[in-house]
Amino acid sequence: MKVLVVGSGAREHALVRSLSADPAVTGLICAPGNAGTAELAETRPLDVTDPAAVAELARAEAAGLVVIGPEVPLVNGAADAVRAAGIPCFGPSAAAARIEGSKAFAKQVMAAAQVPTAMAHVCSTPDEVAAALDAFGAPYVVKDDGLAAGKGVIVTDDREAALEHARQCAGDVVVEEYLDGPEVSLFALTDGTDVVPLAPAQDFKRVGDGDAGPNTGGMGAYSPLPWAPEGLVDEIVERVVQPTVDELRRQGTPFVGVLYAGLALTSRGLRVIEFNARFGDPETQVVLARLRTPLAGLLLAAATGRLGEASPLVWDAGAAVTVVVAAEGYPGKVTTGDVVEGVGDVQGAAYVLHAGTAHDADGRVVSAGGRVLSVTATGPDLPSARAAAYDGVLAVRLRGSHYRTDIALAAERGEITVPAR
DSSP: OEEEEEEOSHHHHHHHHHHHTOTTOOEEEEEEOOTTGGGTSEEOOOOTTOHHHHHHHHHHTTOSEEEEOSHHHHHHTHHHHHHHTTOOEESOOTTTTHHHHOHHHHHHHHHHHTOOBOOEEEESSHHHHHHHHHHHOSSEEEEESSOOTTOOEEEESOHHHHHHHHHHSSSOEEEEOOOOSOEEEEEEEESSSOEEEOOOBEEOOEEEGGGEEEEOSOSEEEESOTTSOTTHHHHHIIIIIHHHHHHHHHTTOOOOEEEEEEEEEETTEEEEEEEESSOOTTHHHHHHHHBOSOHHHHHHHHHTTOGGGOOOOOBOSSEEEEEEEEOTTTTSSOOOOOBOBOGGGOOTTEEEEESSEEEOTTSOEEEOSSEEEEEEEEESSHHHHHHHHHHHHHHOBOTTOBOOSOTTHHHHTTOOOOOOO
16 A cells, blocks of 8 residues: 655654555555655645645645644645545545634534633633733633634733733634643544544653743653553543544534644643644654554554554553654744754663654755754653653754753653642
């Protein structure tokens, strides 16, 4: 089977890495790809925001499966265009991808499906935002209703900062109650009817150690979660994922692909923070690092309505940790074009997954985005995986780069607790 992966980030590199190890995959293309995916797959130029271009490339390459990584092409309808061309596609339709493209729509779906989530007000004016902030009180949670590359939310005790964030949003604003308790990320594969959950992970959104600074697209992650309550995944599927999938199908917009649930384990029980319509970065890196079931067959089964026939998933019993190395200035205005050195020195249990990288005229790997790469490592337990990941990070050299030093540290120390209900 020939597989086309659409995208250019570390998520796509992780997907390509897993697919390249699957004996069922006879050809592999990543478009447009990056300096890392180019080592494992053919690359093609592609405007991922153009659904017609995505479908045309899939036709030209005679792909047997298209896997769409980023959210923008999904919201724009790339999966619809690929399916219209008669090619199996792993990724939701534009209508179903609204679960990520509009937080207000996601709230409507959750309300209809009776999925537990934070109370929220959808606001269209500054006065409505101010009233909602006062109704909920601090800490204030303000979200851009639309796509914002993981950076459209602010959580702050500063009312003026919350108001300013709302003023910067392009359209409607969602103001939510603050959710206490540790966060969990869960990916669930679905063909629109059946659901197969993957292993849970935890990511780190803030740019600095100790969760300081602004939100980012994610600075690191780990899996599994040694502190997670027994039966957590089953509870998430039963109370969150399956009802959401059922509701989207009931509305006539079945969700085919991977539904990401970002959750908080609060003192009042499980609550949904957000949904994404695709694999999330950086959680994909650690989840796929532990998956032993061949990936291509799973994705094809979801794309063709046969997920219910899939065998139980097989997982590595150990742990995985990924640490993001970001460019100078990230998550603000970043510096690009700097040479990335030391990637070949990352060895042993660790490996590099490229994100914002490219080749310059001399063939050198250079930075080409905010999150430049991530170092992922596996080990028999969390401390060993964490140590290997940071050994790999220290081998990479990029002028002005930065990374968090506390990814998975609290979990390693046993410091994470779930509030009693």
